[in-house]
Amino acid sequence: MNQDIYVLIEHLQGEIADISYIMLAAARDLAESTGGQVVGVLLGHDAQGLADDLAADQVFYADHPALKEFASDAYLKTVASLIQERTPRAILFGNTTIGADVASVLSARLSLSLVSSCVKISEGKLISQICGGKIMAESELDENTTLVTMIPGGYKTEAGQSDAPPAIETFDAPALDDLRVTLKGYVEPETGDVDISKEEILVAIGRGIQVEDNIELAEELAEFLGGTICASRPIVDQGWLPVSRMVGKSGQTVKPKLYLALGISGAPEHVEGMAGSEMIVAINMDPNAPIFDIATYGIEFDFFDLIDPLLEQLEDA
């Protein structure tokens, strides 16, 4: 076994996903304690160029038509053969729709240990965040190659980017036939009225707003601030706002100047989409809400009680 830390680079429709940079940054932390290198594992088809800005010491690249876009079987076979061949110290996956489909299966297939929901790595310790961000768990690498799935929140994407393209080593994918999973195509989301990922000011609402009527108040506030409203998943699931307004894991990733979180508890799935905001102001009734761990300013209050005096003062201002 070598001491290198591998990172399964995720990309979608020709673009590297942010989680890949985050993992590279985390892998750097881990590699420092193991004394190995950071290696990006890139699977694709005519996608070598995607490796250009990866902050890795090296990138292993496999090219195959079946690897053009993600489909679990082809990825599994390729990554499994790579691990078996090269036995890295650890390999990081995103705890995402791509990485999570691969990591657990590999754990069972190769009898390797798996640590999931890791948010930060320091001094060789893997810190996982569970229970909606309310519990932290610390573990160490197993004696064999350890599989890790990562969630955003502990690293900035910039830390995983580099101006100098890494060295690329191509490797052959194994025979990719008898695939049981195939991609039929993508369905683009309905384009919303606004692109929240480009907004500078966002007023975000979560489960804590309780009733649909309160959305109007949030909208009014957003208007004052020259921004727009977005939401966490429960609000969209209720059908109160369109999918185009969803922030988080299956929604948009946003990086506004101001993210005003109303009644959002701050579950990791949501935080993933907004942790990169310049300033986060959170209003929540639950003093233990994890959102207060990442917010710049926190207010323990019922939003509904606060909104009226706030709107009044805004009117005066």
Place this chain on the structure above:
Amino acid sequence: MPNIVALVKMVPDLVEELEINDSGTGLDRDWLRVIINEFDNHAVEQAIIIKERDGGEVTVIAPEAEGVEDMLFTTAAKGADRMVKLSHDDFEEGVNNHALARAFAEKAKEYQPDLILTGVQANDDLDGPVGPLVAEYLGMPYLGYICGVKIEDGKALVCKEYPGGLTAQMEVSLPAVLGIQAGEEPPRYVAISKVRQMMKTAEIDEHETDELDPDGGIAVNRMYLPEDAGRAEMIEGDEDEIAAKLIEIFKEVGAL
């Protein structure tokens, strides 16, 4: 007509305050209240939606936990045909997903399922979600983050979620395991009297799990509540004071 197995587990209820046990490596189970994993709840809903559309049978399997019978009867009231409770002394203590997945796999294969549905994740997963592990132990393909399933000619056409609202149409050969992110419809409401009726008429099959093999999970050195270190600067005061302070902040970032 598809034979569907839904795998369900109970997870910590985040409405309650969570505490760490004395050894500092796990949750304090004495005080823990558990609730159905919300993604598993969606998986059950999806299973019943498929059954209502294509026929077949739905079997729900869950490891024992406080309130698991009520939960199983609730799934029966929604339309599940069979309820199975896995029992083992260690379940109460909490087992990792590798051990649970092996137990699930062993029981699920008895029903020769065409489709196994489970939640894409759970809030207490520390060694990956259960679904892909079960899939690999049974030699079935796995797809997670699923938000819709159609069964056609021995295959499932599924809708898989990607970031940004993008979804992929994927085809997977059956039998397969799917990790459900959201059912095609949100979980339905079942009236308490229907659940109570089930308690009187339906029966839960109890299955003793022989062995729980946690291999593949990893030992937790330390479990703790997030430190206050990185916490937000809390703004205190009455409504008006807070509002005033907020306006200052808004001005500061140029929102006003």
Place this chain on the structure above:
Amino acid sequence: MPERTNYWGIPHTWGEPETFVYIIMFLSAAIMLFRFYKRASLWWQIGRPEARWDKIPQRLWLVVKYAIVQTRSLRQRYPGIMHAAIAWSFFVFFLGTALATVHDHFFEFLHGNILIVYKFTLDIFTIIFLIGAGMAIYRRYQEKPEKLTYDEGFTRTLVLITVIVLTGLFTESLRLAAERSGISAWSPAGHLLAQLWISTGATEKALTNWHLGAWIIHLLTVAFTLITLPVSTLLHALTAPLNIFFSKLDRPIGALAPTATTEDDEPIFASKLSDLTWKQLLDADACTECGRCQDACPAFNAGTPLSPKQLMLSLRESFVHNGTKPVLTGEAIPEDVLWACTTCGACVQECPVLVEHIDTIVDLRRYLVIEGMVDAELQTALMNLGRYGNSFGKSERMRARWSKGMEPKIKNANKEAVEYLWFVGDYASYSPTLTEITKQTAEVFQKVGLDFGIMYKGENHAGNDVRRVGEEGLFEMLAEKNMKAMSKADYQAIITTDPHSYNTLKNEYPANGGQPVLHYTELLDQLIASGALRFSKKLDYKVTYHDPCYLGRYNGVYDAPRRIIEATGCEIVEMPRNRDCALCCGAGGGRIWMEEGEIEERPSESRIREAVELGGVTDFIVACPKDVTMYRDAVKTVGAEEKIIVKDLIELVYEAL
């Protein structure tokens, strides 16, 4: 001595006129009864059985009160007088005819003064009837209130009964004109009209012929009216007294019946006509379409699709065409109609014929719930209630968090004996906006030296509105949990903050050792009367008081809160809709948990406007935690913050202590 002349001026060409009259009347009555039987048999052929034959004397008394004296109908002056004028006249005419028959065949007594009184009375009621009919014509064709049904059936009935009375009057007056009888002045209307006939200069022969014509028309119109009665709007003359006779006597108005079961103990969730009881179908047939329920209904006035009147008519329409329209939920009666009801009880309170709208609405809701047809917000609330015992989805351990820091600590009634078990309720316990009020309530109790305790996490939502949503199983579960907790407590009486909890604890929970259940206003009123509660300050606000539905209409507590307010020194100015006419805030019956839907004006906003229009009233006093929430929102949405403040009654008490 005046004597009654029978069949004056009626020729005997075809034999005894009496024979014809009896044959015609007997046949008409027989046809009428047969047709009515056919209609009425639908009730028990379609509807399920339900025992309502007990307490006959009490039922008869109700018939006297509501069907004969018509006290409910008389609550509204114009239509009340109008209807009474018409109905009482017919009662008198009917009685008059019956007495004449008795006189003719059994016992002759209509002589002399008795006959004069008899004739005078009948004649006066002819005038009364004409006034009533005139009022009806003005109302129906000139004033045209929205609540009425504008169907030609009503016109037909009005024409028929007016023709009956007018031809009767013509018959009488033409006879008087022909007879020139000296006692005709005792029949003032007939007498006056007779003068008119005389002034035409018609011969006695002509008058007699006219008389015959009027008499025949009178007779035939009566016959026709009888025959068509079961298919006309006059049907209510039979169904209304029946409905009143069979009205619910087995439980207080605040108690719903549990879900009905079949003989095999299977629950019946009503979705079809045949799932309702015969009495529920009779309700629909008894509806007189007066529209008072609709006028009083907060849901209707808010612009929701619910009209309690239309609900009854849909039901009627459905069962009259049974076989083609037997499915109620979602078909004859749309779901949103059923969900719009706040169960405030105003419709039931107003109905002159004692229709029980809410029982039917809840029965139909029970089906929707069992089928899972509930909206997302309601589903969340119900699931929270099932799991945590409160609609807020908070941990039960947080139930008494509001009391944190109170000194002395509030006793745990599950651990030590208390005189009063305070059932705090969900909103007062969990709603952050109400924490202050709940604390003040506790402090008031402490200051007057009350020995009280709460059940902390042992308390669950009382279930009043859960039951009214139609989630009977959940109601039972919550009630069982509360009963269990209460059985562990040692107390003399229960006090509640919430009128909804109060209602269900008092009327729907099985009697728990017989301890009384009091609303806190009743308790404070008692304490003021006994001198235990004395105020040190005299407030001089001009206030108005809003009667919560479940305190006022459902439980008749109107005066206690008013006495307390007056004791604090405040002056009460009543809103036009006060006491049993109070408008619901819109939150009841589980509406507070549901999606609002399309609405024109929230009931709470209408209410606040009503209070503001009083002029000079500074405080809007309520005695229900949900009211505080609803009305504080309404004050904001109507922009009346500068004019009126919503206060719980306890805030006045606290201030005046």
